[in-house]
Amino acid sequence: VPHVLSVTYPPQIPPDTYDFQVTVIKDGVPLPEALVCVMKSNSMYAYGYTDTLGEVTLSLPAGEAGDTLNITVTGRNAIPFEGITVVSPSGVGYTNYWIVDTPDGNNDGIPNPGESPYLALTLKNYGLTQETGIVAYLHSSDSFATLIDSVEDFGDLSPGDSVTITNAFKFDISPMTPDGHNLAFTLEIQDDNLNTWIYSLTGLTVSGAN
Numbered sequence: 001v002p003h004v005l006s007v008t009y010p011p012q013i014p015p016d017t018y019d020f021q022v023t024v025i026k027d028g029v030p031l032p033e034a035l036v037c038v039m040k041s042n043s044m045y046a047y048g049y050t051d052t053l054g055e056v057t058l059s060l061p062a063g064e065a066g067d068t069l070n071i072t073v074t075g076r077n078a079i080p081f082e083g084i085t086v087v088s089p090s091g092v093g094y095t096n097y098w099i100v101d102t103p104d105g106n107n108d109g110i111p112n113p114g115e116s117p118y119l120a121l122t123l124k125n126y127g128l129t130q131e132t133g134i135v136a137y138l139h140s141s142d143s144f145a146t147l148i149d150s151v152e153d154f155g156d157l158s159p160g161d162s163v164t165i166t167n168a169f170k171f172d173i174s175p176m177t178p179d180g181h182n183l184a185f186t187l188e189i190q191d192d193n194l195n196t197w198i199y200s201l202t203g204l205t206v207s208g209a210n
Contacts, residue, residue, distance in 0.1 A: 003027055005034070005081045007073050010200035012086045014093030015065050015126055020046070020058045020085075021182070021202035024073055030054025034075035038085075040067060055182060057202055063087040065126065090127035091197050092134055092157065092189050097121045099204065100166055111183060111206045114175040116148065121168040123189065125157035132156045133192025138169040142184040144177040144206070173206060181206045 006025040013020065024034040031054045038045040038058055046058035063069070065087055073081040099109050101117040111117060119138065125131050134154040140147060149170040154163055173183070183204040189197045 002077055002079045005031065005073055005075060005078050007071070007081045007083065009071060009083070010085055012088050012198065013060065013063070013069075014095070014124075014199065015063055015087055016093070016095055016124075017062050018060045019203050020060050021200060022050070022056050022058070022071070022073070024050050024054045024056075024075065024081075026075065026078055031075050031078070034073055034078070037072045039070045039072070045069060053182070065090060088126065088197055091195055092123055092125055092127075092131050092191065093197060094187060094189075094199060095122045095124045095162060096164075097187075097201060110208070111173055111204055112208055113173055113177040113206060116170065116172045118167040119169040119171070119185075120164065120166040121152070121187075122162055122164040123154050123157065124162035125159055128159050130156060130158050131191045131195075135190050136168065137188040137190070138171075139186040139188060140171070140184060144174040144181060145183050145185070146172040146174070148172060177206045179207060 003026050008023040022036045024031045032052045034050040036056050037047040048056040048058050050056045067087040069085050071083040098120050099111050099117045100120050101115050104116040136152045138150040152168040185201040187199045187201050
């Protein structure tokens with residue numbers, strides 16, 4: 001009997017190029033070799049197969065604001081999954097984020113077990129009007145990450161402008177974190193009118209020893 005798949009992915013993405021992470025679970029267990037396809041208007045955007053952790057990261061090209069992308073997932077003895085993600089039509093999104101592991105790390109820019117790195121973040125106003133009172137919040141339910149500083153004030157942004165804060169957030173990485181673990185974070189951005197944009201942050205893979 002085919003089984004239902006549980007698929008997790010970002011519900012909205014920024015207009016710039018984006019590393020789109022998908023996790024596929026079947027019967028409570030990560031499903032390897034599931035085929036994940038992202039399509040726009042019947043044209044293939046990207047595809048790939050999940051690894052032993054049930055995860056795959058697809059590099060998506062820059063999209064147009066308001067685009068809807070179709071997500072399909074198929075696997076052996078599984079009911080095909082269909083869903084959508086939307087390119088954020090306006091407002092504030094991120095253009096980049098990276099690890100800053102000084103002074104509480106080995107300064108290699110890679111998250112290592114036992115470190116307490118900063119997460120640097122660049123935000124951009126993709127809209128046509130000024131966004132004011134921008135605050136970013138970092139969330140995580142990852143058992144190997146403990147948030148220390150999860151709120152950062154980015155101020156105001158005019159249309160097309162961006163701002164970078166290299167010590168935007170700070171978190172502890174458990175010394176017990178396995179090599180190759182992908183840290184799971186969600187970025188919530190809000191302005192003073194309570195407009196909210198939510199993004200998944202992917203690609204923060206723990207490697208080596210501290």
